Amino acid sequence: MALKTRFTETFGVEHPVVQGGMQWVGRAELVAGVANAGGLGFITALTQPTPDDLRREIDRCRKLTDKPFGVNLTILPAINPPPYAEYRQAIIDSGVKIVETAGYKPQEHVDHFKEHGIKVLHKCTAVRHALSAERMGVDGISIDGFECAGHPGEDDVPGLILIPAAADKVKIPMIASGGFGDARGLVAALALGADGINMGTRFMCTVESPIHQKIKEQIVANDERATDLIFRTMHNTSRVAKNAVSQQVVAMEKEGAKFEDVRELVAGSRGRSVYEIGDQDAGIWSAGMVQGLIHDIPTCADLITRIVREAEEIIQGRLAGMVAKKAMATA
Numbered sequence: 201m202a203l204k205t206r207f208t209e210t211f212g213v214e215h216p217v218v219q220g221g222m223q224w225v226g227r228a229e230l231v232a233g234v235a236n237a238g239g240l241g242f243i244t245a246l247t248q249p250t251p252d253d254l255r256r257e258i259d260r261c262r263k264l265t266d267k268p269f270g271v272n273l274t275i276l277p278a279i280n281p282p283p284y285a286e287y288r289q290a291i292i293d294s295g296v297k298i299v300e301t302a303g304y305k306p307q308e309h310v311d312h313f314k315e316h317g318i319k320v321l322h323k324c325t326a327v328r329h330a331l332s333a334e335r336m337g338v339d340g341i342s343i344d345g346f347e348c349a350g351h352p353g354e355d356d357v358p359g360l361i362l363i364p365a366a367a368d369k370v371k372i373p374m375i376a377s378g379g380f381g382d383a384r385g386l387v388a389a390l391a392l393g394a395d396g397i398n399m400g401t402r403f404m405c406t407v408e409s410p411i412h413q414k415i416k417e418q419i420v421a422n423d424e425r426a427t428d429l430i431f432r433t434m435h436n437t438s439r440v441a442k443n444a445v446s447q448q449v450v451a452m453e454k455e456g457a458k459f460e461d462v463r464e465l466v467a468g469s470r471g472r473s474v475y476e477i478g479d480q481d482a483g484i485w486s487a488g489m490v491q492g493l494i495h496d497i498p499t500c501a502d503l504i505t506r507i508v509r510e511a512e513e514i515i516q517g518r519l520a521g522m523v524a525k526k527a528m529a530t531a
């Protein structure tokens with residue numbers, strides 16, 4: 201059995217379950233694990249130091265799976281931006297057929313990908329941005345509620361409102377993101393009008409995820425309160441795992457610190473070392489509130505199979521049973 205939605209039809213995957221881009225985490229082994237399980241995984245382009253490294257990572261993923269997978273291109277404003285056009289070209293040349301864009305002003309990227317017949321799933325955090333991406337011609341929207349790991353935007357609208365608000369207006373297939381980790385979340389997302397779910401934190405905590413075992417165990421140990429919002433005062437909010445460093449950044453921001461003051465604490469190299477050496481206090485690392493729903497470290501196949509099977513059971517059992525009981529009661 202399988203859940204068929206507009207998303208699975210449009211993007212040609214078996215299950216309506218996506219693994220979104222994750223800096224330092226979205227590498228070939230995880231993406232292939234998701235693909236082999238029938239989900240849609242995205243290699244994170246900017247985790248690769250150069251566009252040529254990205255080409256090699258895509259090749260490596262192809263050796264691990266013959267199923268479809270995609271590449272995430274995250275577009276963030278930067279003083280020294282990465283060579284986006286070259287990364288884009290690497291994706292196009294490699295023959296990847298699905299891209300997840302995220303971040304600011306994706307128009308030129310979307311246009312170029314569409315010229316090459318690539319399907320684009322655009323991830324954003326507001327209904328107005330979803331509608332603008334739809335007008336740009338993307339094939340699907342992934343909408344991230346306030347619960348999500350990484351950048352939730354500045355509107356602070358949780359998924360329970362954001363997803364149906366977006367579903368009321370967006371016409372193309374839409375994936376719900378932020379706070380999803382199990383079958384109950386998938387069924388809820390479908391009920392709210394989405395065509396599937398995107399998960400970040402949940403996929404960090406799988407066998408194939410290329411991060412230190414101790415960080416996976418930390419996620420299992422953490423509960424739903426174990427996140428901090430940093431860069432609030434800089435209007436560039438990021439939801440990260442609560443640790444010694446995030447607490448220090450939050451405290452410094454309260455005292456009026458500017459980016460320069462916290463730059464060393466939030467350095468990407470320190471965040472990366474968390475995953476390499478398994479010291480959760482080595483730097484800033486992204487994780488969402490859904491940590492409170494994560495209790496194990498399964499393979500991607502076990503996770504996706506479990507989510508889809510239990511979702512079907514909830515729909516056909518608990519939910520259908522409620523409708524049947526009401527029908528009997530009124531008969």
Ligand code: FMN
Pocket residue numbers: 219220221222223225244272274301302323344347348349350351377378379380398399400401402404485486487488489490
């Ligand atoms: N989203 C991006 O678009 N680009 C990134 O580079 C990126 N890095 C992330 C790194 C980590 C460790 C995590 C957990 C998330 C990251 N995200 C990034 C966000 C995820 O793609 C996804 O939208 C988010 O995790 C969904 O919320 P959840 O963690 O509650 O499932």
